[in-house]
Amino acid sequence: DIQMTQSPSTLSASVGDRVTITCRASQSISSWLAWYQQKPGKAPNLLIYKASSLESGVPSRFSGSGSGTEFTLTISSLQPDDFATYYCQQYKSYWTFGQGTKVEIK
Protein backbone atom coordinates (compact mmCIF):
# COMPACT_ATOMS: atom_id res chain seq x y z
CA ASP A 1 0.00 0.00 0.00
CA ILE A 2 1.13 3.55 -0.72
CA GLN A 3 1.23 5.80 2.33
CA MET A 4 0.94 9.59 2.10
CA THR A 5 2.44 11.89 4.74
CA GLN A 6 1.66 15.60 4.90
CA SER A 7 3.54 18.30 6.78
CA PRO A 8 2.89 20.30 8.75
CA SER A 9 -0.31 19.03 10.41
CA THR A 10 -1.25 22.59 11.35
CA LEU A 11 -0.06 25.84 9.89
CA SER A 12 -0.72 29.31 11.32
CA ALA A 13 -0.58 32.12 8.79
CA SER A 14 -1.86 35.61 8.06
CA VAL A 15 -3.77 36.99 5.11
CA GLY A 16 -1.30 37.76 2.35
CA ASP A 17 1.25 35.14 3.44
CA ARG A 18 2.77 32.64 1.04
CA VAL A 19 1.92 29.17 2.30
CA THR A 20 3.50 25.84 1.35
CA ILE A 21 2.26 22.37 2.30
CA THR A 22 4.32 19.25 1.64
CA CYS A 23 3.13 15.75 0.81
CA ARG A 24 5.42 12.72 0.63
CA ALA A 25 4.59 9.32 -0.84
CA SER A 26 6.04 6.07 0.50
CA GLN A 27 6.98 5.09 -3.07
CA SER A 28 7.08 6.81 -6.42
CA ILE A 29 3.67 7.84 -7.73
CA SER A 30 4.96 9.75 -10.77
CA SER A 31 2.58 12.73 -11.00
CA TRP A 32 -0.57 10.90 -9.93
CA LEU A 33 -1.39 13.30 -7.13
CA ALA A 34 -4.33 15.56 -6.32
CA TRP A 35 -4.94 18.26 -3.72
CA TYR A 36 -8.29 19.01 -2.07
CA GLN A 37 -9.58 21.79 0.16
CA GLN A 38 -12.17 21.04 2.83
CA LYS A 39 -14.05 23.49 5.02
CA PRO A 40 -15.86 22.45 8.22
CA GLY A 41 -19.08 20.57 7.53
CA LYS A 42 -18.52 20.58 3.78
CA ALA A 43 -17.36 18.07 1.20
CA PRO A 44 -13.81 18.27 -0.13
CA ASN A 45 -13.21 20.37 -3.23
CA LEU A 46 -10.66 19.45 -5.91
CA LEU A 47 -7.93 22.07 -6.38
CA ILE A 48 -5.06 20.42 -8.26
CA TYR A 49 -4.73 17.16 -10.21
CA LYS A 50 -1.80 15.40 -11.86
CA ALA A 51 0.45 17.20 -9.36
CA SER A 52 0.37 20.61 -11.04
CA SER A 53 -2.80 21.01 -13.14
CA LEU A 54 -5.24 23.58 -11.78
CA GLU A 55 -8.88 22.45 -11.69
CA SER A 56 -11.26 24.70 -13.59
CA GLY A 57 -12.59 27.54 -11.46
CA VAL A 58 -9.84 27.35 -8.84
CA PRO A 59 -8.04 30.66 -8.22
CA SER A 60 -4.58 30.95 -9.75
CA ARG A 61 -3.02 31.68 -6.34
CA PHE A 62 -3.10 27.90 -5.83
CA SER A 63 -0.33 25.90 -7.47
CA GLY A 64 1.12 22.43 -7.19
CA SER A 65 4.51 20.97 -7.98
CA GLY A 66 6.59 17.85 -7.60
CA SER A 67 6.86 14.31 -8.92
CA GLY A 68 7.99 10.93 -7.72
CA THR A 69 7.67 11.02 -3.94
CA GLU A 70 7.68 14.69 -2.95
CA PHE A 71 5.00 17.24 -3.74
CA THR A 72 4.01 20.72 -2.63
CA LEU A 73 0.87 22.83 -2.64
CA THR A 74 1.52 26.56 -2.59
CA ILE A 75 -0.91 29.39 -1.93
CA SER A 76 0.85 32.50 -3.21
CA SER A 77 -1.11 35.05 -1.16
CA LEU A 78 -3.42 33.62 1.49
CA GLN A 79 -6.97 34.95 1.37
CA PRO A 80 -9.65 34.81 4.12
CA ASP A 81 -11.52 32.11 2.17
CA ASP A 82 -8.44 29.87 2.18
CA PHE A 83 -8.50 29.03 5.89
CA ALA A 84 -9.39 25.35 5.67
CA THR A 85 -7.92 21.84 5.78
CA TYR A 86 -5.98 20.57 2.76
CA TYR A 87 -5.48 16.94 1.74
CA CYS A 88 -3.23 15.31 -0.80
CA GLN A 89 -4.33 12.10 -2.53
CA GLN A 90 -2.37 9.59 -4.59
CA TYR A 91 -4.11 7.68 -7.38
CA LYS A 92 -1.30 5.61 -8.82
CA SER A 93 -2.50 2.52 -6.97
CA TYR A 94 -6.06 2.74 -5.75
CA TRP A 95 -6.43 5.90 -3.66
CA THR A 96 -4.82 7.12 -0.45
CA PHE A 97 -5.16 10.46 1.32
CA GLY A 98 -2.66 12.29 3.46
CA GLN A 99 -3.71 13.02 7.03
CA GLY A 100 -4.50 16.66 6.25
CA THR A 101 -3.02 20.10 6.96
CA LYS A 102 -5.15 22.64 8.76
CA VAL A 103 -4.41 26.24 7.77
CA GLU A 104 -5.52 28.51 10.58
CA ILE A 105 -5.45 32.24 11.27
CA LYS A 106 -2.31 33.47 13.00
Add this chain to the structure above:
Amino acid sequence: MQLLESGGGLVQPGGSLRLSCAASGFTFSSYAMSWVRQAPGKGLEWVSAISVSGGGTYYADSVKGRFTISRDNSKNTLYLQMSSLRAEDTAVYYCAKIYSVSSQFDYWGQGTLVTVSS
Protein backbone atom coordinates in the same frame (compact mmCIF):
# COMPACT_ATOMS: atom_id res chain seq x y z
CA MET B 1 -23.92 18.28 -11.51
CA GLN B 2 -25.23 16.82 -8.24
CA LEU B 3 -24.57 13.84 -6.02
CA LEU B 4 -27.05 13.27 -3.21
CA GLU B 5 -26.34 10.65 -0.55
CA SER B 6 -28.99 9.09 1.64
CA GLY B 7 -29.51 6.13 3.95
CA GLY B 8 -27.32 7.11 6.87
CA GLY B 9 -28.43 6.82 10.45
CA LEU B 10 -27.90 5.09 13.78
CA VAL B 11 -27.24 1.35 13.70
CA GLN B 12 -26.13 -1.10 16.36
CA PRO B 13 -22.77 -2.87 16.19
CA GLY B 14 -23.04 -5.91 13.98
CA GLY B 15 -25.92 -4.38 12.05
CA SER B 16 -26.34 -3.49 8.39
CA LEU B 17 -27.14 -0.36 6.42
CA ARG B 18 -27.39 0.54 2.74
CA LEU B 19 -26.30 3.94 1.49
CA SER B 20 -27.47 5.41 -1.80
CA CYS B 21 -26.06 8.19 -3.95
CA ALA B 22 -28.35 9.68 -6.58
CA ALA B 23 -26.52 11.35 -9.44
CA SER B 24 -27.78 14.03 -11.79
CA GLY B 25 -26.40 16.57 -14.25
CA PHE B 26 -23.92 14.23 -15.93
CA THR B 27 -23.89 10.90 -17.76
CA PHE B 28 -23.65 8.64 -14.71
CA SER B 29 -23.10 5.50 -16.78
CA SER B 30 -19.87 6.93 -18.24
CA TYR B 31 -17.96 7.39 -14.99
CA ALA B 32 -16.44 5.26 -12.29
CA MET B 33 -17.61 6.16 -8.81
CA SER B 34 -16.29 5.91 -5.28
CA TRP B 35 -17.15 6.12 -1.60
CA VAL B 36 -14.93 8.03 0.85
CA ARG B 37 -15.54 8.37 4.57
CA GLN B 38 -14.48 10.73 7.32
CA ALA B 39 -14.71 9.79 10.98
CA PRO B 40 -15.63 12.65 13.34
CA GLY B 41 -12.70 15.06 13.61
CA LYS B 42 -10.50 12.84 11.43
CA GLY B 43 -9.15 12.80 7.88
CA LEU B 44 -10.44 11.33 4.66
CA GLU B 45 -10.34 7.57 4.04
CA TRP B 46 -11.01 5.96 0.68
CA VAL B 47 -13.52 3.11 1.13
CA SER B 48 -14.50 1.62 -2.21
CA ALA B 49 -14.74 2.24 -5.95
CA ILE B 50 -16.63 0.74 -8.87
CA SER B 51 -16.04 0.73 -12.61
CA VAL B 52 -18.35 2.19 -15.23
CA SER B 53 -20.11 -1.11 -15.89
CA GLY B 54 -20.00 -2.30 -12.30
CA GLY B 55 -17.87 -5.28 -13.28
CA GLY B 56 -14.85 -4.01 -11.38
CA THR B 57 -15.09 -3.31 -7.65
CA TYR B 58 -12.34 -2.26 -5.28
CA TYR B 59 -12.19 -2.00 -1.50
CA ALA B 60 -9.98 -0.70 1.29
CA ASP B 61 -8.65 -3.47 3.52
CA SER B 62 -10.62 -1.98 6.44
CA VAL B 63 -13.98 -2.82 4.81
CA LYS B 64 -13.16 -5.76 2.53
CA GLY B 65 -15.57 -8.62 3.09
CA ARG B 66 -18.07 -6.43 4.98
CA PHE B 67 -19.02 -3.73 2.46
CA THR B 68 -20.33 -4.16 -1.09
CA ILE B 69 -20.40 -1.40 -3.67
CA SER B 70 -22.81 -1.55 -6.60
CA ARG B 71 -24.51 0.71 -9.12
CA ASP B 72 -27.69 0.87 -11.16
CA ASN B 73 -26.97 2.86 -14.30
CA SER B 74 -30.67 2.83 -15.27
CA LYS B 75 -31.44 4.68 -12.04
CA ASN B 76 -28.29 6.84 -11.95
CA THR B 77 -27.62 5.55 -8.46
CA LEU B 78 -24.60 4.28 -6.56
CA TYR B 79 -24.93 2.05 -3.51
CA LEU B 80 -22.88 0.92 -0.55
CA GLN B 81 -24.17 -2.09 1.35
CA MET B 82 -22.54 -2.16 4.77
CA SER B 83 -22.74 -5.17 7.08
CA SER B 84 -21.07 -6.36 10.30
CA LEU B 85 -20.76 -2.71 11.24
CA ARG B 86 -18.32 -1.66 13.93
CA ALA B 87 -17.96 1.46 16.06
CA GLU B 88 -14.95 2.45 13.93
CA ASP B 89 -17.19 2.62 10.85
CA THR B 90 -18.86 5.70 12.34
CA ALA B 91 -18.25 8.48 9.82
CA VAL B 92 -19.68 10.79 7.23
CA TYR B 93 -19.80 8.83 3.98
CA TYR B 94 -19.29 10.77 0.75
CA CYS B 95 -19.86 9.54 -2.78
CA ALA B 96 -17.55 10.96 -5.40
CA LYS B 97 -17.29 10.93 -9.18
CA ILE B 98 -13.98 9.74 -10.57
CA TYR B 99 -12.79 11.94 -13.44
CA SER B 100 -11.44 9.07 -15.52
CA VAL B 101 -10.07 5.60 -14.96
CA SER B 102 -8.07 5.57 -11.72
CA SER B 103 -7.88 9.33 -11.35
CA GLN B 104 -8.89 12.20 -9.13
CA PHE B 105 -12.34 12.73 -7.61
CA ASP B 106 -13.77 15.79 -9.31
CA TYR B 107 -17.25 15.98 -7.77
CA TRP B 108 -18.42 15.04 -4.29
CA GLY B 109 -21.76 14.74 -2.59
CA GLN B 110 -22.48 16.44 0.73
CA GLY B 111 -22.27 13.22 2.70
CA THR B 112 -24.46 11.13 4.97
CA LEU B 113 -23.65 10.34 8.59
CA VAL B 114 -23.47 6.74 9.77
CA THR B 115 -23.30 6.20 13.53
CA VAL B 116 -22.58 2.72 14.87
CA SER B 117 -23.47 2.58 18.53
CA SER B 118 -25.50 0.57 21.00
